[in-house]
Amino acid sequence: MKESYFPQEIEKKWQKVWEDTKAFKTPDESDKPKYYALSMFPYPSGKLHMGHVRNYTITDVIARFKKANGFNVLHPIGWDSFGLPAENAAMQHNADPETWTDENIAYMTKQLKMLGLSYDWDREVTTCKPDYYKWTQWLFLQLYKKGLVYKKEAAVNWCDKCGTVLANEQVIDGKCWRCDSVVEKKYLSQWFIKITDYAEVLLEDLDKLPGWGDNVKTMQANWIGKSSGAIFKFPVVDAPNGEKIEVPVYTTRPDTVFGITYLVVAPEYKDIEKLTTPENKQAVEEYRANARKMTEIERLSTERVKTGVPLGTHCKNPFNGEIFPLWTADYALVEYGTGAVMAVPTHDTRDFDFAKKYNLPMKVVIENPQNPSDCSSEAYIEPGVLVNSGEFNGMKNDEAKKSITQWAVDKGFGEFKTQYRLRDWLISRQRYWGAPIPVVYCDKCGIQPVPEEQLPVLLPKDVDFKVVGKSPITTSKTFKDTICPICGGHATRETDTMDTFVCSSWYYLRYSDAKNSEKCFDRAKVNHWLPVDQYVGGIEHAILHLLYSRFFTKALRDCGLLDFDEPFKNLLTQGMVLKDGSKMSKSKGNTVDPDEIFENYGADTARLFILSDSPPARDFDWSDAGVEGCYKFLNRVWRLISSNQDNIKLDYKLNFPLSKENDDLVRNVHISIKGITNDISNDFQFNTVISKYRELTNAIYEWQAKKSNLTDEDKNVLSFAIVSLIKLMSPVAVHLTEEAWHDLGGVGSIHEQPWCEWDENLAKSSSITLVVQVNGKVKDKIEVDESLDQEEMKQVALNSEKIKALTEGKTVVKVIVVPKKLVNIVVK
């Protein structure tokens, strides 16, 4: 072993050995229990960034720890490689998106290998390759057969810069999730996946996921947005032409129906024209035209004053016979509930604002105990007792919700209704670089799915990427025309491709059987490996990817393809990597290039540092000094091993009893093993794991400083300590420990060694510090033998000189003894 630590040299050497020997290949068959550790797979953007380094290092350490603890570990990697950046690069450099993607994958693969990650490269998947997207298309067809895919004309989110529609989940604050452009509304016929069929079970099953953080679960629950209420139908009394129309309304406040003073329909409400009188027609038309023009941003602004216009018609309240006017206003949303709202200004803040502005009447129906008579200053939305509500007077409002709805059900104009905020998933994209939607349009037979045996529908090569205003795929001369699978006549192919989130919604399944060319995956294999035991990735996917994947798993279970219904048993959402307190970004110029770190310090330093400073779930502030510190520490460990090489034997034997100093070091090692094992097992607290590496290293150095000549016992103890340290550090400093293991004469790889075990009796110090408190404040600390019983501890404490001085002349009221820890003396 060399005297100095040359990480670049040893890292290259071992990376080659691991690659040549396929050291991390995972067999499907094994006597060991399975463990599936997974990182969210990267988009091949060109280069790894520090967020990747953090993500993959965390998962890699988990995978290695589980492997050392006797599991058959699946730890795969792949590429989420469809998407717009490849197409943009193609446009700018006139390159083929595939070539651009392949080059990026090659470069990033090299970087991943330089990080020393323990992937089974034989299971690599790449979503843009036909051997993968064939199965994305096949799964689309299975969902189609199951009735979970449909096409409809709808108002959709349109990003002009990306030239494509977006799913609801991909609109953040009214802007595109990718490019931040303002999203517009367009009316288009598009493909949707019926995720709303699964709204209830996606919500309910969050309870089946104790291994997920509450933050992610509440975000998903909010997104699904379940509410319970009722639908009531209100008959229109004066519709033009004497038509008999009813307006159904969804409400979560059936208890306030006696307080309705007007009714609002959305500007886009389908029957709005039938509800408008000729006198009001012009004003209503103008209002609707205005609403259409407004951008998402304007519409969402909370500062906006509510506006609306009356339709001129009226409804009858079937609960009390009152007549009230109909209005249209854009605070009613056409896509939620029935698109119509019953307005109770006294008990809803929005209705209150609107009624104030337009001088509409108000009627109190729930009494505010603080202020029974007043309703003029603000809406009362707290619980209370019903008034002015006929036979329901005196009822508590939460009971009244049920009774009033039931009354309406009995009379035939109401029903109990559960409503969700979640919308169906729009998967059409007017882009080239995605999986083609496997559907054709026959002149005679209409929409026809492509037969499974014709898959994959390949992306055409003869396209013009510089085309503006339409998808490049439409410029192909060979793609569009085809024949109908039913009648054999002329048909045209769907030119939309699928949202890349479809590809990433099932990749974790494919790893179980990545090279299968006959099937999407083998049933036995997928059910063996899944669900993923530990999933690690960024919080930014809390809704998008994680919700879609949960849906896919449930839908495929219902298609009979899977035996489980949740894909990810445990989820770790890692924090962001920051520099100087803000997110690393090219525009801020505060990025750190992983290549430079590998070159200057080596991958082991990068791995150690990225885990050392913060717990995985928290944001991590990158500091150059911190990297330096980790590098110094690895040098310190290296020196400890290399300077002792002649004293260390792998077949050391400890003969008890040991001398006091040796006993202390042995205990220290056991304490470290226990602590490190527990810290990894409990929520992967790698920052404290690394503290403990340092503590143990310091303890060995301190022990050594007291020794001039080593006896046989000393050498055995030192060997035990150093070999344990190497094993404990092996999941993190993967190259250094491999080199050390090899140079000490170890057989095989350190990464094949079982994890260290500890002895509970030795994993504690030989004496304990008895803390003595007076009235709860620490006044003395006494080293005592741990065998003392409670009475003896009490006596030791009371006999302490310090305590005697403090308690003199006072009455001891009470003495509390915490075994092996503490005595608290309460005095007056």
Add this chain to the structure above:
RNA sequence: GCUCCAGUGGCGGAAUCGGUAGACGCGUUGGACUUAAAAUCCAAUUGGGCGUAUAACCCAGUGCCAGUUCAAGUCUGGCCUGGAGCACCA
């Protein structure tokens, strides 16, 4: 506005159950080694009483205010600040 998370030295953070607050590191300061530097090693480092070395002691202290308890960073209630998510969702 609603929901969730967080708040501990100069900084990152530590503290299974309520039981020694500040582990470990970064930074800073001083020292050793060296012609010098780097590297390495040693020491100090929450604030105040405290002013000169040393030793000791005392007081305060985990965002703020209350409470429970022999004992609160940890539990309860109310607030403040920051971050994230949702948002005219009836």
